[in-house]
Amino acid sequence: MANKRMRKLIQNSQRRSRREESSNRGVDDGNESQYTTSHSPLEIQNEEVNEQVENEVMSSSQSQQRKRGKTIMRDIHALHPDHVLVVEFNERGQPYGDLQPTLANFIGTIARNGLVLPLHFLDWRKMSANHLNDAWKLVTARFYIPNHHRRVIMQMMGAAWRRWRTEVKATSYDSNTSLEELVAIQPIPHGLTPQTWEVLYNYWKSTELLLV
Template sequence: MANKRMRKLIQNSQRRSTREDSSNRGVDHENESQDTTSHSPLELQNEEVNEQDENEIMPSSQAQKRKRGKTIMRDIHALHPDHMLVVKFNERGQPYGDLQPTLANYIGTIARNGVVLPLSFLDWRKMPTNCLNDAWKLVTARFCISNCHRRVIMQMMGAAWRRWRTEVKATSYDSNTPLEELVAIQPIPHGLTLQTWEILCNYWKSTEKTSKINRENANKKKGTHAQGHTNIPSLEYKFSQENGRKPSRIEIQQLSRRSRKKGGAPIDDEAIRIENLLKETVDRHLQDKPEGTQPIEVHEETFREVFGPEHSGRVRCLGAGALPSQVFPELCKRSSMYWQDYHSNSDMTDKFKEMGEKIKDMELREAQRQMEIEQMKRQMKENDQFQNFARVMLSMMSGSAGGSHGPESLPTQMAAMLTNIMQ
């Protein structure tokens, strides 16, 4: 039963990707999986947001078709805890395969939930730890994912949360309209509270100049990914299965910027220009190499020459989550020893457990050593007191004890010494 349901989820995921790439994208509703119903708080919140989005997107004319709302992922929310989905991760910790789009869509439903991840926190980096932990628990309740992949999952969730906030601003906020009039014209969008909506509007009002600069920079962006829900690690995996080797970054750039509707042709003139420039640079590098050198051997050198140095903490054409220390370990000496065994998650877990046990043993040994030191101090103190007592007894025997008062003062001195010993 579990395998049958997982196959159905994979088919639904593939069907969604096919609809996105077809000409009548987003119109076919009959193939959606709606045979189960969930009553979890997260899904109920997403259903309210979905219904509100559908009500807000009203056709301007009868000829315009009504668009579908946000993805709810009822089939995933209705999964039994024993039927968790297993997502594949590559050596860089990025998800890929047939269930990758399903995971991405499910993360989107969590990011759009104002109860789990509130929009009142204006920066994802300031999101409280308890909210992030709750979101992570929702993901691991439906997908079998190790803790070592939390960084990538949280990065995907943060990107989806920022897209959601941008969409709220684009559909419901008007910088030219005061907040009082804006609330009077239309209700507060997407189920937000009045306090959260006021915080967002005031924040957007104070950052209009920065937002304008960000829009201008976004318009300068080149190299749009054109494969829909299929991410770059999935393209890498498919290429390696067909060709028996991993693709170079030039090949990934070409795969991700080709249109299926155009028969695999580049999506725009910019993609054509980049491909021609890369081909010319590859041919020029091959002229300086010995005869018989394959083009794939100069692809990395060509890519760096055409696109320039990498941005800090990122690697081009490998998707979100790829770090320079993973891709170029020889250039990152500090982290090369860490990332060389990244793919073996079980080994890393065993190493962490072993380190934790060693730390506990060291703490126990330190505690025992402190106890021994205290015991030695007490013994030394008792020895000093016994030595004083012995000296008093010797003085008494020699007749010199008691000072000027003579032997009659000995009982008092002995009583005092015995009291100190008992203490």
């Protein structure tokens, strides 16, 4: 039932997005062609994010709900480039309404993708502009969000990115085990490259030594 309701929302938002696009810009054949071809680099990123959704670990008792959530995320990623979902914002500039949870979950899949927003930056404030721009483009490729709301969206993404880093440390890091031993007894956390995992391990280890 939840999936049917969300898919209905997606269909309604698609119709609204077409009205928004036509009122905000003149769409002709030339522009339409340019718009679709401009997404080719983005499609690569979308495939990476989609793979992240497919491979997310489901360890809680709410696995059925997560499966439904994954199905909805796949529906979002599968949207035609011309069909974006229209997000509503309140007077404080915060997203709200029926699509808010879907947007938040979508942002979470991007934040947890180590190829899009690598954890080796250690501090969200030091994330490169290129990575931030790529993440923003992934969001606006699926959701109609005016540029003046970017700050709020990126704040949501930064919070999700920090939660992911905290989760990685809690589930995969052991200060009493060397990096070589950790890699030998358990796989590198999903979404991380060996280089990023090494950077994180050394950072957490050095931080603990400073506190001794």
